[in-house]
Amino acid sequence: MNNSDIIIKNTTITNHNETIENVNILISDGTIQKISRAKIERTGAIVIDGKGLTAIPGLVDVHVHFREPGEEHKETIRTGSMAAIKGGVTAVCVMPNTKPLISSPQDVEFIKSPNRKSICDIYPIGSITIERDCRELTPMKGMKDSGAIAFSNDGINCEDPGFLRKAITYIKMINSLYIHHAEVSSLSKDGVINEGKISTMLGLPGIPKESEALGVIEVILINNIVRTHIHFAHISTSLSIELIKWGQKYLKLPITFEVTPHHFSLTEEELKDYDANFKMNPPLRNQEDRDALIKAIKEDTVPIIATDHAPHTEFEKKRELEIAPFGVIGLETSFAVGYTYLVKKGHISLQKLIEKMSYNPSKIFGIPENTIKEGNRANLVLVDLKKEIEITQSFFVSKSKNSPFIGKKLMGIPIFTIKDGKILYEDGEIKS
């Protein structure tokens, strides 16, 4: 039914490697049929006035938590996918720390099933362990065959080097990817925010950045035995980045990693009011680390930006900071935060941002890329780079509203999201 052609008139296309101004785009049958400066006409086509907007490839977020199965009151795969589409994200990789864990081929099939009614592409990440005790490996070959795109310990916190070695060795054999949440829990202990001047001042137990760095170097050295592609989730400190660079250069290991938008934009100073909407793990760090992350992004050391979208209900977050759960949502604001804090501030170009939020994630994770060019599927987003809006609680379509950007002003908000040639999101409204 809804398969009308779409003509986007007079817009600017920005891919990771080029910018083309004043073009018209014809979308038909799910693909980009034509990109041309000449006028395009088609009867029955939906016409979008692209003037003042920029067309970018659909984004790919390789680290999200949709709380299905088990905690559907926080988010479902469907509502999470709606949040993704609103943020211009057309494909997500979902983490396995649900209840129960995604630890079998059937679990993977459950996530991928069309009955979940996702409106974006879903790539399940499998757990490396059957139960949270990190004792038994999951049947990863079967899970990969069922569609698992990678395996991870994220949210499950397996950190025993002996067990990790076996898991990573097995993952190498089946030609898959290991994603590691780096943390040494006896150092993090009961920490709730970054350990430092602010945690000392606020009387809160702190998570030292060395906990992440120690976790990073442990897995780098384990990988020195195995020698396969590993990916570090949500790196938040310059210490960790230096260790990763060392592993890449000195040990010649294939290591990639991701950085979240909240880590390159906000700092621990946000916690002064004890607001749990700023509580996540790894925590917001100090200004030096935030600036070092920006520098690493600028120097092109950071390949991927991913959100670690982690929904929690209002009442879970509206409580004493120390007992509130860790995590913030991010899908709907990720591009705007990237644009506002990196591109608008002159640190990187828009092309570079797209490379880190769409092209590299696709390339590194083996997900079809969304470059806007003739013949490719039509997965693209029209963003307004000039309009500034203040983020409010009612901005979000996610089931949860635990965002650290409420009250902050952002530019680069997606106005249209088109996936497989269909308009799924238009100016505040999900169309599905």
Place this chain on the structure above:
Amino acid sequence: MKHLLDIKSLSPEEIENLMDKAKSFKRLVLNKEKLDILKGYRLVNLFFEPSTRTRTSFEIAARSLGIETITVQTSVSSIQKGESLYDTIKTLLSMKIDFVVIRHRYAGAPHFVAKNFNVSVINAGDGYNAHPTQALLDLFTVREKFGSNLKGLKVLIVGDISYSRVARSNMFLFQKLGAEVVVCGPSTLIPRDIEKLGVRVSYNFVEELKDADVINMLRMQFERQTESFIPSIKEYRDMFSLTYDKIRYIKKGAMLIHPGPVNRGIELDDNIPDLDFSYITEQVTNGVAIRMAILHTIGETL
């Protein structure tokens, strides 16, 4: 002033005002007099952690001003049934409460109440973040001996600094008024980056005693030994306790304060709290006066 959540948010003028009022109220306290200036107001003492001094002190202070006072000790409340802080406050406030005095094991709990509810909140101690009323009564006690100009005064805070809300509040308050603050204790119990907050760190208790004007001892909790912060009580006492053999190093005219309860024989040798230079009982009396001053000041804005 609508709330008293911590020392950081107090201006020097507000502090001076509280000191003046406390001076007047102290006379009333010593004469066991009652005023009815805040009659008609209702206060809830909401204590999630045990307390002798602070709780009783607030009760007496409030009643001395004519405030109707109820104490809720959560060990015997519906908190035991899993009721959240949010719902606890919501329930209490529907009984028309004007002041909530809250002591809670988690830092930021008083701030949470102040942010989400329309009631005046007084922090009676939140986690190891702040204990502003203690700091203010400590300041009052120090001023009784040294006068109101604290510039150049050396305040030595000794003990488990990491887990002490008294250490933090006193640090901020004494610094704010120009005193030199030195913290002293086992390195495992000194929090990261504390020098960045303007205090000096020392591990040499005896050396610091020699020129300290105010010796602020803190309670050492036994649990710290089983959690491997200190190897033994004996070693702690050798290094950081005020023992009889260390008294001779104390500067003439110095004063001893302690928030209580004192572990006699642990951080202070048995009779030291009773010696002339100890102002520990004076602190408790002053506590009632200070709390009256605080309630009166907030009451003025209601």
